[in-house]
Amino acid sequence: MYITNIEELKSKFEIETIVSSLTDWKEGSKAKLCCPFHQEKTPSFSISKSKNIATCFGSCGKTYTPISFVMEYKQVDFLEAVEYAAKVHHLAVEYAENVSEEQLEQLKKRQQKKEQYLLYNRLLASAYYNHHHGAEELKGEIQFDKRSLQGSTVKTFGICQTPEAWHFTKSLKLDNSILKELGIIKQGKKGFFDAYRNRVLFPIHNPSKAIVGFAGRAMNDDQIKYLNSPESEVYHKEQLLYGLAQQLSAIKKTKNMYLVEGYWDVLSLYDGGFLGAVATGGTSLSKQQAKLINRYAERVVLLYDGDKAGIEAAIRNLPILIELGLHVDIISLPEKQDPDSYIREIGAEGFTIYCKTNKTDAINWYLEHELQNSDRDNFAIQRISELAIELIAKIKNELVRDCYIRDVSKLLDIKQSVLSIQLRDKMGALNFESEQKSLSSKQRADLFKYGMYEDGNQYWCSNAKGGYTCVSNFVVKPLFHLKSKDNPKRLFELLNKYNQKVVLDVEAAVLVSLDKFRLAVEAEGNYFFTGNIAQYNRIKGKIYDEMKTCYEIDVLGYHRDNFYTFGNGIYTIDKGFIPANNYGILSYQDKRYFLPAFSEIYKDSSQLFKDEKNFAYQDSKITFKDWSTLFCKVHGSKGQIALCFYVAALFRDVIHDYVNFPLLNLFGQPGTGKSFMGKNLSYMFGIAKDGFNLNSGTQVGFYNRLVLARNALVFCEEYFNSIDSRFIQGLKSIYDGIGREKGQKTGTKSLVSEVYSACMFVGQELPTSDNALFTRVINLAFSQTEYTQKESNLADELKAMRKNGELINITAKLSVLRPHIQDNYGQQYNLTFSKLKKAVKADTRLIENYASILTVFDLLKEKVSFPFSMEEVYKNCITNILYQNDQIHSETETATFWDIIEYLASAGLLVEEYDYKIEERFSWKNKQFDEPKRLLYLSFSKSFPLYREHHKRQFSKDGLTKSSLSHYIKTHPSFVDYLKSTRMGKKNTSAFVFDYDALGLSMHDEPQASTDHATENEIWEQQETHEKKLDQKKLLEQQENAKKELEYYNKALKYKGIQPQKAALLKKGKEKKNKK
Structure with missing residues (x-):
């Protein structure tokens, strides 16, 4: 992007502010520090506030401006350095609009060349000055050929004498091509040589005090008297006034300026205390120089040489100055004298007295000079009066014009009334020409094309009488047409004749109707339109x-x-970060984009775009290597897998074209660090907000997060197996890339939204309520709850990196690796999957999950500094796959076990109060429950053989071994405790204790009353009564249970293909068992 106010910005950049913003050095400290660009123990890097530069006097030997320091330190280009410096100084950067990519590139090169030229000029001026004068303070008078100047004057203007050596500049080790372009060296038969050798050197500054060129006066007669810099990107002689930069404060104070011809005129007058003299570098005055005078002064005195050329220059330049509204005086010097020679001859005091007594009005001087050099006849009087009228007509103030008419009347002996008539006729003619020319080329073009033009922040439309009618008190400055299928808008700025402005954001349809347009603009304040529909259509x-x-x-x-x-700009492969302007607009590859989050249009709407504002790009010194190394130190082997998941998430859409993208599940008890990891990953996408609560959030909120950003990371918290089943299905659908179904305002078809981002969720329970979800995740289990001081310190250090959302710059820099992923992912995925498939026997989907993220690691390991080797991360992934596969298997077998137990209880093969019991309790051992909880006591000695027997019958294979089953049910979320002895029926037995409601079984309708506070005798009495009732009930129910069991077995045997005869024999055997 081209910066339009770059010169203004450069004039406000301060080297101290820049250095302190990028180093540990603090503004206001000692002016010396260790060089930021090489290792040293003794400080050699000096900061000069007065010169606004920093110089390394050590091994670097370089001098830096504020911009070049940023370029070197941050390794950025010129424009990026300007943008950074502006940000540090809290200055607004203005960008050019309607500029093509090619034009931008050319403008960028021009700006970079300008900066390079200015740097070289500054280095050359310093080198020549130091060579001549040395580093010591100048005292007394300094001699230059036949003239001398005070040391203070020499220092202020940087005057010095160049050496006689032919190759002095060669020792500076600067680029010869640039030196040649600046005219410092020239090409000879034997190579380059110094062009300014053996001359008095005058550095020439622009008003911002930057050295833009040089003038060199010969020390002997065999050389060209003056040698000037050639025209370049920074040196334009017609736009410069020598001495203006050094005396600007004095000129601004007095509003007076003395116009002289040469460099020595300025220096000698300044040296004598005569301030305000500037030189044009000759007798010609350009319009640009005149405008420069008019910018800083109200009154100018012509102080030219006392010869014919000086008089002609005064006459030639007078109309230029008069036309700008300047009050012009003149001081005529004695013949053959110039300001330099005359002040040296009569001294500063005499020269000051001479100027005061000989200063006269320039217009009157000019007319008297013409009269004295004429024949004084009637024709001469007529000619001089016409010259007078020509000049006076250029003066805008009527009172001043009248005064000059009176003076001319006396000088030429012509009546004032006659001169006034001539002046009126001349001004009438000028006004007529002005009316024809008053419209700018832009206004004339608008008038021709649209029949209207803008003037004074109002619209003027041509009318039938040949004139123009004002139809509004404001103009519309179009910002942009926001193209959108759902909500097209037009945004424009209203600016009224009182310079009040407001930005209007309206639907595109508002501009279609004049009435709607009037309503929209008048609602904003003092903005009204009086034109008709035809005039409105012209403007539209x-x-x-x-x-x-x-x-x-x-x-x-x-x-x-x-x-x-990002919320505040875009990060591109070729140009890095491109920020949006104050309206939220940015251009890239000849296309405009709108980012509303930080736009001035919505600056008063603090509740809008909160997520987008958090997702804002921030520059930072933190690198991927720094952060990832610390991340893996804190999170260990789990950190390696999570890091691969984060990097892969940046290319989720590419991966999803080949294989489904997994979710990341962070599982563990409170205080184990799972949420800390989740937060750390979330901060890679700006300032992270709280994770989405799966236990209390809404479906709409859940899916809204998934479509906020593409190839980012959504963080969810509070996962429980008991959450709303729709969230379980939602998490599963993320894996498949399918969002929620939503209706449309029109039509009968529904739309299914996409899933744009990867997802990670945190919980205290494994996602085992649906094994289809468990196989869609990469599961990281957390168990550590106690940490050493060193581990805590590392965690704090990692947390500190998250401040201000700076880690997002890592995401930005990784995103530009996309082309490499796109070109190679498919082929590499096949290799990575095959490698994992050979290394581990597990569920295919699990292997796909880990292969999807390891493929990205394989592709980027040579381009990105990962803090671990390929062997390490593969080993960790294989270990995790085996562990997760085992968990999936255990969950399947455990569910089968409980299905069989529920059947055995319903069939009466496991008898309540004998083989199991259910009690309602308020506590367990030292743990108090928030509300009464039903606990299931299960005798393993009775239930295990029945489980094995029925498993064999139903599945034609053995169930789990006793040790395996014992392990699985002890790790089940419903497991409470194991009791070596508890009362069941008339005997004590060992039992496993479970949370009955968490199992979701139907083994008992009414819970036993809690025995937390019953006495031992009461318990025995309740038990005996219950056993008697149970014996009676069993006699009545036994036949019914046997009948149900037989029906079950008949169905099972039929399914297995067993003949009815064999089923009957089995039935008899079962009946005998029941009798026993």
């Missing part, structure tokens, strides 16, 4: 032509135009 035509189309970016992260979007 101009607005539409000038309004550029802009595309709103409504999804952050990766954009289909191949860049990564």
Whole structure:
């Protein structure tokens, strides 16, 4: 992007502020520090506030301006350095609009060349000055050929004498091509030589005090008297006044300026205390120089040489100055004298007295000079009066014009009334010409094309009488047309004749109707339109032509135009970060985009775009290597897998074209660090907000997070197996890339939204309520709850990196690796999957999950500094796959076990109060429950053989071994405790204790009353009564249970293909068992 106010910005950048912003050195400290660009123990890096530069006097030997320091330190280009410096100084950067990519590139090169030229000029001026004068303070008078100057004057203007050596500049080790372009060296037969050798050197400054060129006066007669810098990107002789930069404060104070011809005129007058003299570098005065005078002064005195050329220069330049409204005086010097020679001859005091007594009005001097050099006849009087009228007509103030008419009347002996008539006729003619020329080329073009033009922040339309009618008290400055299928808008700025402005954001349809337009603009304040429909359509035509189309970016992260979007700009492969302007607009590859989050249009709407504002790019010194190394130190082997998941998430859409993208599950008890990891990963995408609560959030909120950004990371918390089943299905659908179904305002078809981001969720329970979800995740189990001081310190250090959302810059820099992933992912995935498949026997989907993220690691390991080797991360992934596969298997077998137990209880093969019991309790051992909880006591000695027997019958294979089953049910979330002895029926037995409601079984309708506070005798009495009732009940129910069991077995045997005869024999055997 081209910066339009770059010169203004450069004049405000301070080297101290820049250095302190990038180093540990603090502004206001000692002016010396260790060089930031090489290792040293003794400080050699000096900061000069007066010169606004920093210089390394050590091994670097370089001098830096504020911008070049940023370029060197941050390794950025010129424009990026300007943008950084502006940000540090809290200055607004203004960018050019309607500029093509090619033009921008050319402008960028021009700006960089300008900066390089200025740097070289500064280095050359310093080198020549130090060679001549040395480093010591100048005292007394310094001799230059036949003239001398005070040391203070020499220092202020940087005057010095160049050496006689032919190759002095060669020792400076500067680029010869640039030196040649600046005219410092020339090409000879034997190579380059110094052009300014053996001359008095005058550095020439622009008003911002930057050295833009040089003038060199010969020391002997065999050389060209003056040698000037050639025209360049920084040196334009017609736009410069020598001495202005050094005396600007004095000129601004007095509003007076003395115009002289040469460099020595300025220096000698300044040396004598005569301030305000500036030189044009000759007798010609350009319009640009005149405008420069007019910018800083109200009154100018012509102080030219006392010869014919000086008089001619005064006459030639007078109209230029008069036309700008300046009051012009003149001081005529004696013949053959110039300001330099005359002040040296009569001294500073005499020269000051001479100027005061000989200063006269320039117009009167000019007319008297013409009269004295004429024949004084009637024709001469007529000619001189016409010259007078020509000059006086240029004066804008009527009173001043009248005064001059009176003076001319006396000088030429002509009546004032006659001169006034001539002046009136001349001004009438000028006004007529002015009316024809008053419209700018832009206004004339608008008038021709649209029949209207803008003037004074109002619209003027041509009328039937040949004149112009004002139809509004404001003008419309089109900002952009926001192209959108759902909500197209037009944004424009209203600016009224009182310079009040407001930005209007309206639906595109508002501009279609004049009535709607009037309502919209008048609602904003003092903005009214009085024109008719035809006049409105003219204006609308101009607005539409000038309004550029802009595309709103409504999804952050990766954009289909191949860049990564943030709330405040985009990060591109070729240009890095491109910020949006104050309206939220940015241009890239000849296309405009709109980012609303930080736009001035919505500056008063603090509740809007909160997520987008958090997702804002921040520059930072933190590198991927720094952060990832610390991340893996804190999170260990789990950190390696999580790091691969984060990097892969940046290319989720690419991966999803080949294989489904897994979710990341962080599982563990409170205080184990799972949420800390989740937060650390979330901060890679800006300032992280709290994770989405799966236990209390809404479906809409859940899916809204998934579509906020493409190729980012969504963080969810509070996972429980008991959460709303729709969230379980939602998490599963993320794996498949399918969002929620939503209706449309029109039509009967529904739309299914996409899933744009990867997802990680945190919980205290494994996602085992649905094994289909468990196989879709990469599961990281957390168990450590106590940490050493060193571990805590590392965690604090990692947390500190998250401040201000700076880690997002790592995400930005990784995003530009996308082309490499796109070109190679498919082929590499096949290799990575095969490698894992050979290394581990596990569920195929699990292997796919880990292969999807390891493929990205394999592709980037040579491009990115990962803090671990390929062997390490593969080993960790294989270990994790085996562990997760085992967990999936255990969950399946455990569920089968409980299904069989529930059947055995319903069939009466496990008898309540004998083989199991259910009690309602308020506590367990030292743990108090928030509310009464039903606990299931299960005798393993009775239930295990029945489980094995029925498992064999149902599945034609053995169930789990006793030790395996014991292990699985002890790790089940419903497990409470194991009792070596508890009362069941008339005997004591060992039992496993479970949370009955968590199992979701139906083994008992009414819980036993709690025995927490019953006495031992009461318990025995309750038990005996219950056993009697149970014996009676069993006699009545036994036949019914046997009947149910037989029906079950008949169905099972039929399914297995067993003949009815064999089933009957089995039935008899079962009946005998029941009798026993």
